Amino acid sequence: MDGKSIAWPTAWTRASLELTVLALVCSHGPTHGYDVAQRLLDAGLGEVKGGTLYPVLGRLEEQGLVGSHWTAGDGGPGRKVIEATTAGRHALATRRAQWEEWAGRVAAVLRDGTGERA
Amino acid sequence: MTERRYVEKDYLKELSYRLARRGLALDKIGDILAEVETHVAVTGEPAREAFGPPAEYARNWERRLRVRRRVTVCVLVLSAGFGWAISVGISGVIDGKPTLGLGAWWWLGIGLVLLGLAALAAALRPHAWHTAARGREQRREVLVAAGASLIFVVGFVSVIGGALMVGRGDPVVGLGHWWLIVPGLALVVAAASIVPLARVLDPRSGKPFFCTRLGFVLTVAVLTVLVTVAFLGVGLALR
Numbered sequence: 001m002d003g004k005s006i007a008w009p010t011a012w013t014r015a016s017l018e019l020t021v022l023a024l025v026c027s028h029g030p031t032h033g034y035d036v037a038q039r040l041l042d043a044g045l046g047e048v049k050g051g052t053l054y055p056v057l058g059r060l061e062e063q064g065l066v067g068s069h070w071t072a073g074d075g076g077p078g079r080k081v082i083e084a085t086t087a088g089r090h091a092l093a094t095r096r097a098q099w100e101e102w103a104g105r106v107a108a109v110l111r112d113g114t115g116e117r118a
Numbered sequence: 119m120t121e122r123r124y125v126e127k128d129y130l131k132e133l134s135y136r137l138a139r140r141g142l143a144l145d146k147i148g149d150i151l152a153e154v155e156t157h158v159a160v161t162g163e164p165a166r167e168a169f170g171p172p173a174e175y176a177r178n179w180e181r182r183l184r185v186r187r188r189v190t191v192c193v194l195v196l197s198a199g200f201g202w203a204i205s206v207g208i209s210g211v212i213d214g215k216p217t218l219g220l221g222a223w224w225w226l227g228i229g230l231v232l233l234g235l236a237a238l239a240a241a242l243r244p245h246a247w248h249t250a251a252r253g254r255e256q257r258r259e260v261l262v263a264a265g266a267s268l269i270f271v272v273g274f275v276s277v278i279g280g281a282l283m284v285g286r287g288d289p290v291v292g293l294g295h296w297w298l299i300v301p302g303l304a305l306v307v308a309a310a311s312i313v314p315l316a317r318v319l320d321p322r323s324g325k326p327f328f329c330t331r332l333g334f335v336l337t338v339a340v341l342t343v344l345v346t347v348a349f350l351g352v353g354l355a356l357r
Contacts, residue, residue, distance in 0.1 A: 033153065034160050050157045051169035054150070055178040070152070070322050077156045078322035080149075 008046050019099055020045060021056050022084070022092050025066050029083040033057055036082075057082060065091050129165045129172060130154065134318050136176035148319045150179065196236035201278065203229035208279040233271065273305025 024039050025031060033054055040048050060066045065088035070078045084092070108114070130151050137147045158165050169175040203225050210222025217225060280298030319325065 032160075034157055049168055049170070050154070050161075050163075051175045051178060054153050054157075054169075058150075058179065072322075077152070077159050079156055079160075080153055 006044070006046065013046060013048070016045075016099075017048065017052070017056050018059065019092075019095050021053070022060055022065060022088060023096070025057075025060070025082055026084040026089055026092050029066075030081045031083075032079055032081065060088070063091075064088075133169075133172035133176060136172050137179060138318075140176055140180050142179060144318055145321070146179075148321050151318065152321050193236050193239045196232050196239060200229050200232040200236055201274075203232055204275055205278050208275070269305050270309035273302045273309060276302030276305065278302075 020040060020043075021036055024036050028035070028039065033050065036057070037048050037050065037053050040046070040053075057066065057068075061068055061082075064085060066082050067085050068080050068082045070080055072078050133154065134147055134151060137150060138144075142150075154165055154169060157163070157168060161168065206217045207222050207225035207229055210217055210225055214222075216222075220228075276298045280295040280302060
Protein backbone atom coordinates (compact mmCIF):
# COMPACT_ATOMS: atom_id res chain seq x y z
CA MET A 1 0.00 0.00 0.00
CA ASP A 2 1.50 3.35 -1.06
CA GLY A 3 1.20 5.69 1.89
CA LYS A 4 1.41 8.78 -0.32
CA SER A 5 -1.88 7.97 -2.03
CA ILE A 6 -3.82 7.06 1.11
CA ALA A 7 -6.16 9.66 2.57
CA TRP A 8 -5.76 8.94 6.28
CA PRO A 9 -8.61 10.06 8.55
CA THR A 10 -7.93 13.66 9.61
CA ALA A 11 -8.39 12.82 13.30
CA TRP A 12 -5.57 10.26 13.15
CA THR A 13 -3.22 12.72 11.49
CA ARG A 14 -4.13 15.39 14.02
CA ALA A 15 -3.56 13.05 16.97
CA SER A 16 -0.15 11.89 15.82
CA LEU A 17 1.20 15.02 14.12
CA GLU A 18 2.88 16.68 17.10
CA LEU A 19 4.74 13.49 17.98
CA THR A 20 5.78 12.66 14.39
CA VAL A 21 6.95 16.22 13.76
CA LEU A 22 8.99 16.17 16.97
CA ALA A 23 10.49 12.82 15.95
CA LEU A 24 11.46 14.15 12.50
CA VAL A 25 13.01 17.32 13.94
CA CYS A 26 14.97 15.20 16.44
CA SER A 27 16.18 12.84 13.69
CA HIS A 28 16.85 15.34 10.89
CA GLY A 29 17.43 18.67 12.60
CA PRO A 30 18.55 21.35 12.11
CA THR A 31 15.86 21.49 9.46
CA HIS A 32 13.10 23.65 7.95
CA GLY A 33 9.30 23.48 8.12
CA TYR A 34 8.84 22.56 4.48
CA ASP A 35 11.49 19.83 4.83
CA VAL A 36 9.48 18.31 7.70
CA ALA A 37 6.34 18.43 5.50
CA GLN A 38 8.19 16.63 2.71
CA ARG A 39 9.47 13.95 5.12
CA LEU A 40 5.96 13.35 6.46
CA LEU A 41 4.79 12.85 2.88
CA ASP A 42 7.71 10.55 2.09
CA ALA A 43 6.93 8.53 5.24
CA GLY A 44 3.46 7.85 3.85
CA LEU A 45 1.62 9.94 6.44
CA GLY A 46 -0.03 12.09 3.79
CA GLU A 47 0.35 15.69 2.72
CA VAL A 48 0.40 18.08 5.66
CA LYS A 49 -0.27 21.66 4.59
CA GLY A 50 1.71 24.59 5.95
CA GLY A 51 -1.45 25.87 7.63
CA THR A 52 -1.45 22.78 9.85
CA LEU A 53 2.27 22.15 10.20
CA TYR A 54 3.60 25.57 11.25
CA PRO A 55 1.20 25.99 14.21
CA VAL A 56 2.31 22.52 15.41
CA LEU A 57 5.95 23.64 15.20
CA GLY A 58 4.92 26.81 17.03
CA ARG A 59 3.36 24.76 19.83
CA LEU A 60 6.50 22.62 20.15
CA GLU A 61 8.54 25.81 20.35
CA GLU A 62 6.24 27.23 23.03
CA GLN A 63 6.73 24.05 25.04
CA GLY A 64 10.50 24.44 24.70
CA LEU A 65 10.84 21.16 22.80
CA VAL A 66 12.28 22.78 19.67
CA GLY A 67 14.24 25.98 19.18
CA SER A 68 14.49 28.18 16.09
CA HIS A 69 16.46 30.99 14.50
CA TRP A 70 16.45 32.80 11.17
CA THR A 71 19.31 32.55 8.70
CA ALA A 72 19.94 34.62 5.57
CA GLY A 73 18.70 32.99 2.37
CA ASP A 74 20.80 32.68 -0.81
CA GLY A 75 19.25 35.38 -2.96
CA GLY A 76 15.81 34.69 -1.49
CA PRO A 77 14.03 35.30 1.79
CA GLY A 78 15.74 34.14 4.98
CA ARG A 79 14.94 30.70 6.31
CA LYS A 80 13.81 29.58 9.72
CA VAL A 81 15.99 26.82 11.08
CA ILE A 82 14.42 24.52 13.65
CA GLU A 83 16.24 22.17 15.96
CA ALA A 84 15.26 19.87 18.83
CA THR A 85 16.24 20.94 22.33
CA THR A 86 17.47 18.57 25.04
CA ALA A 87 14.00 18.79 26.61
CA GLY A 88 12.54 17.89 23.21
CA ARG A 89 14.65 14.73 22.97
CA HIS A 90 13.66 13.68 26.50
CA ALA A 91 9.99 14.39 25.73
CA LEU A 92 10.21 12.34 22.53
CA ALA A 93 11.60 9.33 24.40
CA THR A 94 8.77 9.48 26.96
CA ARG A 95 5.99 10.13 24.47
CA ARG A 96 7.23 7.48 22.04
CA ALA A 97 7.04 4.85 24.81
CA GLN A 98 3.54 6.05 25.73
CA TRP A 99 2.43 6.01 22.09
CA GLU A 100 3.70 2.46 21.57
CA GLU A 101 1.84 1.34 24.67
CA TRP A 102 -1.33 3.11 23.48
CA ALA A 103 -1.06 1.79 19.90
CA GLY A 104 -0.56 -1.74 21.26
CA ARG A 105 -3.71 -1.48 23.37
CA VAL A 106 -5.74 -0.10 20.47
CA ALA A 107 -4.46 -2.90 18.22
CA ALA A 108 -5.44 -5.49 20.83
CA VAL A 109 -8.99 -4.14 21.05
CA LEU A 110 -9.32 -3.98 17.27
CA ARG A 111 -7.98 -7.52 16.89
CA ASP A 112 -10.33 -9.44 19.17
CA GLY A 113 -12.44 -6.88 20.99
CA THR A 114 -11.17 -7.90 24.44
CA GLY A 115 -8.23 -5.55 24.81
CA GLU A 116 -6.00 -8.43 25.96
CA ARG A 117 -2.60 -8.02 24.40
CA ALA A 118 -0.98 -10.86 22.43
CA MET B 119 4.93 38.02 -11.36
CA THR B 120 4.18 41.53 -10.15
CA GLU B 121 0.53 40.61 -9.73
CA ARG B 122 1.46 37.54 -7.70
CA ARG B 123 3.54 39.64 -5.32
CA TYR B 124 0.63 42.01 -4.73
CA VAL B 125 -1.72 39.11 -4.04
CA GLU B 126 0.67 37.72 -1.42
CA LYS B 127 1.01 41.14 0.20
CA ASP B 128 -2.76 41.33 0.57
CA TYR B 129 -2.75 37.87 2.09
CA LEU B 130 -0.06 38.88 4.59
CA LYS B 131 -1.90 42.07 5.50
CA GLU B 132 -5.14 40.25 6.20
CA LEU B 133 -3.31 37.51 8.11
CA SER B 134 -1.52 40.14 10.18
CA TYR B 135 -4.84 41.79 11.02
CA ARG B 136 -6.49 38.48 11.94
CA LEU B 137 -3.57 37.40 14.15
CA ALA B 138 -3.50 40.78 15.90
CA ARG B 139 -7.23 40.50 16.58
CA ARG B 140 -6.56 37.16 18.25
CA GLY B 141 -4.08 38.84 20.55
CA LEU B 142 -0.81 37.33 19.34
CA ALA B 143 2.38 39.22 20.21
CA LEU B 144 3.63 41.44 17.40
CA ASP B 145 6.99 39.65 17.20
CA LYS B 146 5.15 36.33 16.89
CA ILE B 147 3.01 37.80 14.10
CA GLY B 148 6.17 38.92 12.30
CA ASP B 149 7.55 35.40 12.65
CA ILE B 150 4.39 33.84 11.22
CA LEU B 151 4.29 36.24 8.24
CA ALA B 152 7.95 35.56 7.47
CA GLU B 153 7.29 31.81 7.62
CA VAL B 154 4.46 32.17 5.11
CA GLU B 155 6.65 34.23 2.75
CA THR B 156 9.54 31.77 2.98
CA HIS B 157 7.30 28.74 2.51
CA VAL B 158 5.72 30.28 -0.60
CA ALA B 159 9.12 31.29 -2.00
CA VAL B 160 10.65 27.85 -1.45
CA THR B 161 7.74 25.61 -2.46
CA GLY B 162 6.09 27.87 -5.05
CA GLU B 163 2.76 26.93 -3.52
CA PRO B 164 0.32 29.88 -3.35
CA ALA B 165 -0.26 31.05 0.23
CA ARG B 166 -4.01 30.47 0.11
CA GLU B 167 -3.49 26.89 -1.02
CA ALA B 168 -0.79 26.08 1.55
CA PHE B 169 -2.22 27.91 4.55
CA GLY B 170 -5.92 28.35 3.75
CA PRO B 171 -7.81 31.65 4.13
CA PRO B 172 -6.08 34.08 6.55
CA ALA B 173 -8.94 33.92 9.08
CA GLU B 174 -8.77 30.12 9.19
CA TYR B 175 -4.98 30.07 9.49
CA ALA B 176 -5.09 32.67 12.27
CA ARG B 177 -7.54 30.45 14.18
CA ASN B 178 -4.90 27.68 14.22
CA TRP B 179 -2.62 30.01 16.19
CA GLU B 180 -5.14 30.90 18.88
CA ARG B 181 -3.59 30.71 22.33
CA ARG B 182 -4.80 31.43 25.85
CA LEU B 183 -7.44 33.71 24.42
CA ARG B 184 -9.64 33.50 27.49
CA VAL B 185 -6.94 34.99 29.68
CA ARG B 186 -6.33 37.80 27.20
CA ARG B 187 -10.07 38.44 26.90
CA ARG B 188 -10.36 38.79 30.68
CA VAL B 189 -7.53 41.33 30.67
CA THR B 190 -9.11 43.18 27.73
CA VAL B 191 -12.48 43.33 29.52
CA CYS B 192 -10.69 44.61 32.61
CA VAL B 193 -8.95 47.36 30.57
CA LEU B 194 -12.24 48.35 28.92
CA VAL B 195 -14.16 48.50 32.23
CA LEU B 196 -11.41 50.56 33.89
CA SER B 197 -11.23 52.88 30.84
CA ALA B 198 -14.99 53.34 30.90
CA GLY B 199 -14.76 54.08 34.63
CA PHE B 200 -12.03 56.64 33.87
CA GLY B 201 -14.24 58.28 31.22
CA TRP B 202 -17.21 58.38 33.56
CA ALA B 203 -15.27 59.74 36.57
CA ILE B 204 -13.56 62.42 34.48
CA SER B 205 -16.91 63.43 32.94
CA VAL B 206 -18.53 63.69 36.36
CA GLY B 207 -15.49 65.66 37.58
CA ILE B 208 -15.69 68.13 34.67
CA SER B 209 -19.44 68.43 35.19
CA GLY B 210 -18.78 69.20 38.89
CA VAL B 211 -16.18 71.83 37.99
CA ILE B 212 -18.72 73.51 35.68
CA ASP B 213 -21.70 73.63 38.07
CA GLY B 214 -19.93 73.27 41.43
CA LYS B 215 -22.33 70.53 42.59
CA PRO B 216 -21.13 67.29 44.21
CA THR B 217 -22.06 63.93 42.72
CA LEU B 218 -22.84 61.01 45.05
CA GLY B 219 -21.51 63.14 47.89
CA LEU B 220 -18.09 63.67 46.31
CA GLY B 221 -16.74 66.95 44.98
CA ALA B 222 -15.44 67.51 41.44
CA TRP B 223 -11.77 67.16 42.35
CA TRP B 224 -12.39 63.81 44.07
CA TRP B 225 -13.95 62.52 40.84
CA LEU B 226 -11.06 63.83 38.75
CA GLY B 227 -8.64 62.10 41.14
CA ILE B 228 -10.60 58.83 40.97
CA GLY B 229 -10.55 59.15 37.17
CA LEU B 230 -6.77 59.45 37.12
CA VAL B 231 -6.39 56.43 39.45
CA LEU B 232 -8.67 54.39 37.16
CA LEU B 233 -6.61 55.54 34.16
CA GLY B 234 -3.44 54.35 35.91
CA LEU B 235 -5.02 50.98 36.69
CA ALA B 236 -6.22 50.64 33.08
CA ALA B 237 -2.71 51.43 31.83
CA LEU B 238 -1.26 48.85 34.26
CA ALA B 239 -3.74 46.19 33.10
CA ALA B 240 -2.96 47.05 29.46
CA ALA B 241 0.77 46.73 30.14
CA LEU B 242 0.18 43.25 31.60
CA ARG B 243 -1.21 42.05 28.27
CA PRO B 244 1.50 39.96 26.64
CA HIS B 245 1.62 41.95 23.44
CA ALA B 246 0.89 45.46 24.71
CA TRP B 247 3.44 48.08 23.72
CA HIS B 248 5.58 45.31 22.35
CA THR B 249 7.24 46.72 19.27
CA ALA B 250 10.11 44.27 18.85
CA ALA B 251 12.27 47.39 18.60
CA ARG B 252 15.55 47.18 20.43
CA GLY B 253 17.98 49.43 22.29
CA ARG B 254 17.84 53.15 21.52
CA GLU B 255 14.89 52.78 19.18
CA GLN B 256 12.91 51.03 21.93
CA ARG B 257 13.57 53.85 24.40
CA ARG B 258 12.54 56.39 21.78
CA GLU B 259 9.32 54.49 21.11
CA VAL B 260 8.47 54.28 24.82
CA LEU B 261 8.92 58.06 25.10
CA VAL B 262 6.76 58.63 22.03
CA ALA B 263 4.12 56.28 23.47
CA ALA B 264 4.10 58.18 26.77
CA GLY B 265 3.79 61.53 24.94
CA ALA B 266 1.05 60.19 22.70
CA SER B 267 -0.87 58.89 25.74
CA LEU B 268 -0.67 62.31 27.38
CA ILE B 269 -1.89 64.08 24.23
CA PHE B 270 -4.67 61.50 23.92
CA VAL B 271 -5.88 62.04 27.50
CA VAL B 272 -5.90 65.84 27.10
CA GLY B 273 -7.79 65.54 23.80
CA PHE B 274 -10.24 62.97 25.15
CA VAL B 275 -11.07 64.99 28.26
CA SER B 276 -11.44 68.11 26.13
CA VAL B 277 -13.88 66.36 23.77
CA ILE B 278 -16.01 64.93 26.59
CA GLY B 279 -16.00 68.21 28.50
CA GLY B 280 -17.11 70.07 25.37
CA ALA B 281 -19.80 67.49 24.63
CA LEU B 282 -21.21 67.75 28.17
CA MET B 283 -21.28 71.55 27.87
CA VAL B 284 -23.81 71.28 25.06
CA GLY B 285 -26.47 70.51 27.65
CA ARG B 286 -25.47 73.34 29.98
CA GLY B 287 -24.60 76.23 27.73
CA ASP B 288 -21.99 77.57 30.18
CA PRO B 289 -18.59 78.29 28.70
CA VAL B 290 -15.55 76.82 30.48
CA VAL B 291 -12.68 79.24 30.99
CA GLY B 292 -14.43 81.50 28.46
CA LEU B 293 -14.52 78.88 25.67
CA GLY B 294 -17.64 77.52 23.94
CA HIS B 295 -18.16 73.76 23.51
CA TRP B 296 -16.98 73.59 19.87
CA TRP B 297 -13.72 75.25 20.94
CA LEU B 298 -13.15 72.20 23.16
CA ILE B 299 -14.57 69.45 20.94
CA VAL B 300 -12.77 70.27 17.66
CA PRO B 301 -9.23 70.79 19.06
CA GLY B 302 -9.85 67.80 21.34
CA LEU B 303 -10.62 65.59 18.35
CA ALA B 304 -7.54 66.94 16.58
CA LEU B 305 -5.39 66.03 19.60
CA VAL B 306 -6.84 62.51 19.75
CA VAL B 307 -6.09 61.92 16.07
CA ALA B 308 -2.62 63.44 16.48
CA ALA B 309 -1.92 61.10 19.41
CA ALA B 310 -3.11 58.11 17.40
CA SER B 311 -0.90 59.08 14.47
CA ILE B 312 2.32 59.07 16.50
CA VAL B 313 1.70 56.15 18.84
CA PRO B 314 4.08 53.33 17.83
CA LEU B 315 1.58 50.51 18.01
CA ALA B 316 0.90 47.83 15.41
CA ARG B 317 4.40 47.64 14.00
CA VAL B 318 4.92 44.13 12.76
CA LEU B 319 8.62 43.61 12.13
CA ASP B 320 10.11 41.09 9.74
CA PRO B 321 12.43 38.89 11.87
CA ARG B 322 14.72 38.42 8.86
CA SER B 323 15.45 42.08 8.17
CA GLY B 324 14.23 43.89 11.29
CA LYS B 325 12.20 46.23 9.06
CA PRO B 326 8.40 46.65 9.32
CA PHE B 327 6.37 44.40 7.03
CA PHE B 328 4.03 47.25 6.24
CA CYS B 329 2.64 50.31 7.94
CA THR B 330 -0.63 49.64 9.71
CA ARG B 331 -0.60 52.98 11.48
CA LEU B 332 -3.23 54.55 9.20
CA GLY B 333 -5.75 51.85 10.12
CA PHE B 334 -5.03 52.44 13.80
CA VAL B 335 -5.49 56.21 13.42
CA LEU B 336 -8.80 55.72 11.64
CA THR B 337 -10.01 53.26 14.28
CA VAL B 338 -9.18 55.63 17.14
CA ALA B 339 -10.72 58.57 15.28
CA VAL B 340 -13.96 56.70 14.58
CA LEU B 341 -14.19 55.43 18.18
CA THR B 342 -13.60 58.93 19.54
CA VAL B 343 -16.26 60.39 17.26
CA LEU B 344 -18.70 57.70 18.43
CA VAL B 345 -17.91 58.45 22.09
CA THR B 346 -18.33 62.17 21.40
CA VAL B 347 -21.68 61.61 19.74
CA ALA B 348 -22.78 59.50 22.72
CA PHE B 349 -21.80 62.24 25.17
CA LEU B 350 -23.43 64.88 22.95
CA GLY B 351 -26.59 62.79 23.21
CA VAL B 352 -26.28 62.75 27.01
CA GLY B 353 -25.67 66.52 26.97
CA LEU B 354 -28.72 67.19 24.82
CA ALA B 355 -30.87 64.88 26.94
CA LEU B 356 -29.94 66.88 30.03
CA ARG B 357 -30.93 70.14 28.35
